[in-house]
Amino acid sequence: MSMLDIATKLSFWGPVTLFALGIPGALINGILFIGIKTFRQSPSSYYVVGQSLFDIAALLILFLPIFPSLPLMSSKISCRLMVFFSEVTVPCAMSFLCLAAFDRWACTSRSARIRQLSSKNIARCLFPMPFLFWSCVNAPYLIFVDYVPQLSSCWFTNDLFQQIATYFLTPFMVALLPLIILVIFGILTHRNIRLIKHMHIQQNQARNRLSQWEQQMTRMMIAQTCISIICILPQLIGLLYSVATLNTRAMRSYDQVVLEYLIGQITTFIIGINFASSFYIFFLSSPRFRKSIKTYLKQLIQVRDNRIGIMDASFTAQNAVTQHQDKHH
Template sequence: MSSIVQIAIELSFWSPVVLFSIGIPSAFFNTIIFVGIKTFRQSPSVYYVIGQSLSDLIVLLILLIENISSISVSTSSMTCKLMLFFSQLTVPCAMSFLCLSAFDRWACTSRSARIRQLSSNNVARRLFPIPFLFWSLIDIPYLIFCDLIPPTFDCYFTNDIFGEIAIYFLAPIFSVLLPLFVLITFSILTYRNIHHHLIRNHLSMWEQQMTRMIIIQTLLSIFCTLPQFIFVIYSIVTLNKRAMRSFYQISIELLINQCTIFIMGINFISSFYIFFLFSPRLRLTTKKYMKNLWNLKNNQIIPVNITQIVRRKTAIQTHQR
């Protein structure tokens, strides 16, 4: 029994380290390549990819910081409030940008010209700050009703009513259930549009590749979110039976919860690797970018003797005459 708890504890410690190590290059390359290359910025989905990458970066950083005892949420009252606030802010933001990408792909592949107008750079620029502003307003109560609770000084809710709302409504609905519903809905609608061969009529080659990348990432996100969705439903259904659980059942549930959190964490590390595997143009551009960057680092400034060059040039001209 204790071995199960020990495995869960080890998993809770090492999973943020693994996710951070794999996810940081993904977020970094997404931001550098999609921001730095002009032709990639022509797709509206690029704005949502950049927003998702920034959110992913903060999510992974928060998960890693929570493992560091010197920067733990229990260090001070302000640290407790800010860590809970940003953790509840960035995860819904990342899922919101993923949902916006799925919406954009449905709009750009639609039969209706009016719906296709929703897939534009102007619309994407206007929608880009909305997830950050919306979730910042929604999560303000975390700054008010969270603090260190004596005598153990654990970071938790100071208001029982808001604690129940946050645990059983805000966190599961906005971070898991609602994004999963939106992703499944727009994936089905986009598939129907593509199935009718509408995508070939008005989309460029890069937009077609972008659509394929977003669809694959959306499908992966659905499969990664489903285990956490099932566990959340199970926790809500068995809420009244919590006092009757044995130590073995609690240990198993703790281990399953850590596994589902790790699987869901794949959402925050996989975007660039999916784009790199399923987009020949992005793969070629990334290789050229890295090659140019490597050549730039290897370039060295060699001192030149101007007098020798002038003498050689004069000798060549004399020989030609």
């Protein structure tokens, strides 16, 4: 099997696999962090829900292009909207992950003033900010991108914005900056946890229960941060390579083109893992998260059984009344 065949198969089965695994996981994440009271007590729940929403959007953007019959890039309006939402979705998902990493650092800090930054009120205020910020940053895509019939795809209509997007927005704002933020707050959070373990502070039972859940949230977020860093690195390297070799693309051989296409598909699949893996990372890294899921499912089943029992009792009572009336008639 040639490299081109491998890249072609990966371009189809990669998005299909990520979509099949990631969409259910992201939906379950959103339902759990909204539906379970213990989860809602943590400010990070807002960021997890926001990330889940944009993870779904990112997986859809990766999945839909495998259907050539869909007119995603065949007109000026659909072309601009598709490119705009593609450029907004991925940074938004990464922004919520960065906010969660910041929240874990603030939550584990020994400084009371810094711990105040980890609150549900602040999380509510910050919740719409990633979408608003990245919509403003990427608004020029709605103006300076258009459908080019000769290329059968979207391309820039403004040379200046093309250079800004190629050399600054995509490599720095989308890949390098989130990576730096995740690494910094991941290290700081790990340092805070090590300091906390050496502290012996008396706390009441309720505080201990909350602390245990916050510790589990911190553990989950650190695990997700590590996976995200691993997933972002290949994309960042690929983007830097593309920028460095931009002026020499016309001199590439066929084998180089195929190899770069294969590497591009691999890096796309790896970054897609970042959007599809949150629920599975939480499930594997936190025993309390697994226990909460089991308890939540039991409650749902019990409520359903109770409703069925009530309906059966009501139906039986109606039958009894009907039979009694028939006897009198």
